[in-house]
Amino acid sequence: MKSVARNALYAQAGGATAVLNASAAAVIAEARRHPGRIGKVFAARDGLLGILAEDLVDTSRLTTTDLAGLATMPGAIFGTCRAGLKTRSEDPRSWQRIVDVLAAHQIGYVFYNGGNGSSDTAQKLSEIAAHTGYPLCVVGVPKTIDNDMVGTDSCPGFGSAAKYVATGLREAAMEVHSMARTSTKVFVLEVMGRNAGWLTAACGLAAVKAGDAPHLLLFPEVTFNSQRFLAKVKETVIRKGFCVIAASEGIRRSDGSHVSESTNRDSHGNPQLGGVAPYLARLVTEKLGHKCHWAVADYLQRAGRHIASATDLAHAEAVGRAAVELALKGGNGIMPVIRRKSSLPYRWNIKTVQLSAIAVRERFLPASFMSADRWGISARGRSYLSPLIEGEALPPFRHGLPAYPDLQFPSVPRRLGGFDIR
Amino acid sequence: MKSVARNALYAQAGGATAVLNASAAAVIAEARRHPGRIGKVFAARDGLLGILAEDLVDTSRLTTTDLAGLATMPGAIFGTCRAGLKTRSEDPRSWQRIVDVLAAHQIGYVFYNGGNGSSDTAQKLSEIAAHTGYPLCVVGVPKTIDNDMVGTDSCPGFGSAAKYVATGLREAAMEVHSMARTSTKVFVLEVMGRNAGWLTAACGLAAVKAGDAPHLLLFPEVTFNSQRFLAKVKETVIRKGFCVIAASEGIRRSDGSHVSESTNRDSHGNPQLGGVAPYLARLVTEKLGHKCHWAVADYLQRAGRHIASATDLAHAEAVGRAAVELALKGGNGIMPVIRRKSSLPYRWNIKTVQLSAIAVRERFLPASFMSADRWGISARGRSYLSPLIEGEALPPFRHGLPAYPDLQFPSVPRRLGGFDIR
Numbered sequence: 111m112k113s114v115a116r117n118a119l120y121a122q123a124g125g126a127t128a129v130l131n132a133s134a135a136a137v138i139a140e141a142r143r144h145p146g147r148i149g150k151v152f153a154a155r156d157g158l159l160g161i162l163a164e165d166l167v168d169t170s171r172l173t174t175t176d177l178a179g180l181a182t183m184p185g186a187i188f189g190t191c192r193a194g195l196k197t198r199s200e201d202p203r204s205w206q207r208i209v210d211v212l213a214a215h216q217i218g219y220v221f222y223n224g225g226n227g228s229s230d231t232a233q234k235l236s237e238i239a240a241h242t243g244y245p246l247c248v249v250g251v252p253k254t255i256d257n258d259m260v261g262t263d264s265c266p267g268f269g270s271a272a273k274y275v276a277t278g279l280r281e282a283a284m285e286v287h288s289m290a291r292t293s294t295k296v297f298v299l300e301v302m303g304r305n306a307g308w309l310t311a312a313c314g315l316a317a318v319k320a321g322d323a324p325h326l327l328l329f330p331e332v333t334f335n336s337q338r339f340l341a342k343v344k345e346t347v348i349r350k351g352f353c354v355i356a357a358s359e360g361i362r363r364s365d366g367s368h369v370s371e372s373t374n375r376d377s378h379g380n381p382q383l384g385g386v387a388p389y390l391a392r393l394v395t396e397k398l399g400h401k402c403h404w405a406v407a408d409y410l411q412r413a414g415r416h417i418a419s420a421t422d423l424a425h426a427e428a429v430g431r432a433a434v435e436l437a438l439k440g441g442n443g444i445m446p447v448i449r450r451k452s453s454l455p456y457r458w459n460i461k462t463v464q465l466s467a468i469a470v471r472e473r474f475l476p477a478s479f480m481s482a483d484r485w486g487i488s489a490r491g492r493s494y495l496s497p498l499i500e501g502e503a504l505p506p507f508r509h510g511l512p513a514y515p516d517l518q519f520p521s522v523p524r525r526l527g528g529f530d531i532r
Numbered sequence: 533m534k535s536v537a538r539n540a541l542y543a544q545a546g547g548a549t550a551v552l553n554a555s556a557a558a559v560i561a562e563a564r565r566h567p568g569r570i571g572k573v574f575a576a577r578d579g580l581l582g583i584l585a586e587d588l589v590d591t592s593r594l595t596t597t598d599l600a601g602l603a604t605m606p607g608a609i610f611g612t613c614r615a616g617l618k619t620r621s622e623d624p625r626s627w628q629r630i631v632d633v634l635a636a637h638q639i640g641y642v643f644y645n646g647g648n649g650s651s652d653t654a655q656k657l658s659e660i661a662a663h664t665g666y667p668l669c670v671v672g673v674p675k676t677i678d679n680d681m682v683g684t685d686s687c688p689g690f691g692s693a694a695k696y697v698a699t700g701l702r703e704a705a706m707e708v709h710s711m712a713r714t715s716t717k718v719f720v721l722e723v724m725g726r727n728a729g730w731l732t733a734a735c736g737l738a739a740v741k742a743g744d745a746p747h748l749l750l751f752p753e754v755t756f757n758s759q760r761f762l763a764k765v766k767e768t769v770i771r772k773g774f775c776v777i778a779a780s781e782g783i784r785r786s787d788g789s790h791v792s793e794s795t796n797r798d799s800h801g802n803p804q805l806g807g808v809a810p811y812l813a814r815l816v817t818e819k820l821g822h823k824c825h826w827a828v829a830d831y832l833q834r835a836g837r838h839i840a841s842a843t844d845l846a847h848a849e850a851v852g853r854a855a856v857e858l859a860l861k862g863g864n865g866i867m868p869v870i871r872r873k874s875s876l877p878y879r880w881n882i883k884t885v886q887l888s889a890i891a892v893r894e895r896f897l898p899a900s901f902m903s904a905d906r907w908g909i910s911a912r913g914r915s916y917l918s919p920l921i922e923g924e925a926l927p928p929f930r931h932g933l934p935a936y937p938d939l940q941f942p943s944v945p946r947r948l949g950g951f952d953i954r
Contacts, residue, residue, distance in 0.1 A: 122710075125707075125711070126706075126707050126710045126711070128703075156713045156714060159713070159714065183706065184703045184706050184707060185703075185706030185707045185709060185710040186707075186710035186711070187710075189710055189711075189713060190710050190711055190714075191711075191713065191714040191715070192714060192715055193714060273932055273933075276932075276933060277838050277933055277934060278832045278835075278836070280933055280934060281550075281606045281607075281831075281832070281835035281836060281837055281838065281934070282830075282831040282832055282834075282835045284548075284605065284606050284607030284835060284936075285547075285548050285606060285607045285608075285831045285834055285835040286831065287607060287611075288544075288548045288607040288608035288609075288611055288612050289547070289548070289608070289611075289612055289613075291578045291581070291611060291613065292578060292581065292612075292613040292614060292615060293613070293614055297831060299832075315932070315933065316933070318931075318933065385807070385810050385826075387828075388807050388810065403830050403831055404807075404828065404830060405827075405828050405829060405830035405831060405832050406809075406826065406827050406828045407827060407832070408704075408825050408826060408827035409703075409704040409707045409708065409719060409825055409827060410700045410703070410704055410721075410827050410829070410832075412704075412707055413700075413703035413704045413706060413707040414700070414703060415703055416699050416703065416839060417838055417839070419932060421932075496931060496932065499931075499932035499933070500931060500932040501932065502926070502929055502932075504924070504926075507924055509740075509918060509921075509922060510695055510698075510737070510841060510843075510918065510920075510921035510922040510923065511695075511698060511699055511702055511737065511738070511740065511921070512699060512702060512703070514706075
């Protein structure tokens with residue numbers, strides 16, 4: 111009996127990573143290896159929103175060279191969104207719309223590439239088959255620079271962001287060291303990770319040997335105390351001549367308030383939007399009198415494809431391929447993730463987890479990955495983090511800049527009427 | 533008649549660059565090629581301060597491998613300072629001390645590696661021979677990420693910082709584009725260059741084709757007007773869906789005040805130390821309602837050796853070598869600089885300028901390098917900038933991070949008494 115090929119739909123959700131598009135390329139390439147089972151690979155523009163709006167594109171025209179180029183591009187080529195899906199009883203209209211869109215385009219496979227919040231959406235989409243009888247395999251593809259998904263040893267996207275911040279901090283620390291005797295004595299780098307300190311911990315890798323910068327890591331899991339902080343900075347400057355600090359954007363005081371929420375008011379009386387790094391720099395300058403410099407990496411760390419980790423890139427491609435394999439086996443409501451077999455040498459493979467076990471949960475940096483005084487990382491933390499930044503995977507450069515193909519995706523003609531996304 | 537080899541002294545001054553140590557390595561390597569003329573190459577710790585303090589190190593133990601490694605390290609390996617030298621009549625004591633230190637160590641050549649302010653110091657040092665009869669050749673070696681030295685087509689250090697900001701902004705823009713429909717619509721990157729807009733202009737290179745991000749460049753040479761700025765951002769978001777901005781740290785209002793000097797006061801009544809990027813982001817959010825992200829690259833751009841420009845590296849090494857050659861010809865009070873012979877293909881060589889023609893002067897971004905509306909760069913600006921970021925020159929990596937040799941420099945035993953640096 112001849113099986114009929116059904117189409118696949120790929121979608122990206124949440125914040126992008128340096129290697130998210132590498133997962134996209136891997137899903138597309140792997141799907142093409144099974145032409146008898148999978149027809150076209152469509153992609154939704156802006157994740158869930160594109161599904162609801164029937165705003166789909168066709169990836170069929172991408173050449174093998176295009177796919178290789180796509181794997182070198184940061185960002186989310188198809189666009190992304192932070193919108194989630196309510197339960198079927200809360201929002202039956204959207205659920206019916208999704209089934210209509212999938213059916214209109216003969217879509218039998220959905221690959222939803224996202225983090226914690228997006229896993230919840232993917233999990234809900236996976237219930238469509240059971241609830242409505244529409245035959246559908248939904249497989250999640252993990253990604254997040256925050257590394258805060260449970261169920262996986264690490265998250266594709268994290269290793270590259272980790273490599274970005276560790277490299278940048280190692281370099282900047284050499285600059286601070288050079289000038290410390292007569293100028294800047296303290297440097298603060300603010301990194302992402304509002305609740306989970308994985309990227310802050312990655313900054314600790316910049317210290318190749320004991321005593322190297324960075325000297326202080328401020329994890330969001332550890333309550334910020336300005337007196338302790340200032341005492342530690344003061345002592346470090348006396349002992350080392352300078353002090354390099356990495357701080358999570360999400361550090362909080364003991365009353366739970368974010369340090370980035372300044373108590374200062376602007377001319378309209380609104381609380382001033384801060385930034386942890388400038389706050390800490392001002393504190394040090396005011397209280398200790400040291401000249402400070404500070405940097406906020408923000409999107410630079412999330413999009414830093416030029417310093418992507420080869421290990422991370424391999425992870426991102428592997429979960430993309432594995433997602434297709436799982437779907438072809440009839441998998442639904444699951445996600446391929448990274449399993450670590452050993453750290454030294456680093457060996458890993460792919461295992462499968464249930465989306466229901468992942469969705470909306472959050473994984474924090476364990477205390478055992480911090481040093482005893484909580485100002486740095488432990489040997490165990492280092493052993494965990496180090497393999498994830500291993501290997502360089504530069505994009506091709508042209509005229510001194512990363513060269514990206516100019517990919518065009520034809521829109522898939524709409525077959526349904528409009529839909530009002532509420 | 534046999535000439536007696538005299539020692540050389542190398543010093544670094546001002547802010548470091550990604551390729552400053554490549555100049556250092558080139559000076560040392562070139563000096564070694566002339567053992568009959570140049571004895572040891574000493575280096576001063578922390579620039580001028582090390583000369584005054586007789587705090588010198590000996591580079592003789594560096595192997596060829598060490599020198600190759602030194603050329604891959606950001607920062608200033610020997611330390612730097614921003615201290616300048618007064619005139620001989622203002623500070624005869626320091627002048628005498630310098631002559632004493634040079635004489636005590638048989639130093640006949642000084643290579644002073646710095647920017648505008650440092651060129652003034654080098655110029656003054658070059659007057660020692662004429663004023664005191666002590667035989668000395670002082671040759672400057674140019675460097676600055678600001679590219680604001682007159683007399684040279686470009687400054688070693690600039691090309692790498694330019695490549696850093698252009699690459700980072702190109703990558704971050706892809707992230708913004710990915711999320712713009714439902715989340716962040718405006719992104720601001722703050723770059724260095726307090727008075728001169730060269731690095732801001734370099735951000736314009738991130739736009740590979742017309743219409744690409746960045747959409748707005750805010751040069752320090754152009755008065756900042758918040759109404760015009762907001763109107764332009766608003767229009768860009770309507771037309772493009774998002775808006776990417778690069779802003780110099782030094783932009784000023786029409787009254788001459790820096791935008792980074794916030795009018796807000798902290799709890800102590802002090803003016804709040806700002807940052808241009810967070811200021812602009814807040815302005816856009818308050819006035820236009822768009823979600824903004826912002827980044828401040830700070831030292832990351834100055835130390836970004838991992839994304840150094842191969843052209844810039846070649847410049848840095850060439851001026852180092854040329855400085856030694858000039859000194860051996862008896863040159864004094866001069867500096868080798870970059871002369872551009874053509875932009876496409878990029879061809880250049882070294883010419884020599886008088887330090888007196890450079891010192892303390894400052895070169896601004898010409899209006900002809902800006903687009904007619906002054907929100908971007910012109911074709912002429914692009915043609916100037918583009919070759920300077922050409923080529924990649926990665927340092928070696930180990931365990932996922934730039935690998936730097938652990939260089940040790942024995943201190944040169946002091947021959948003089950202490951000196952009180954005022």
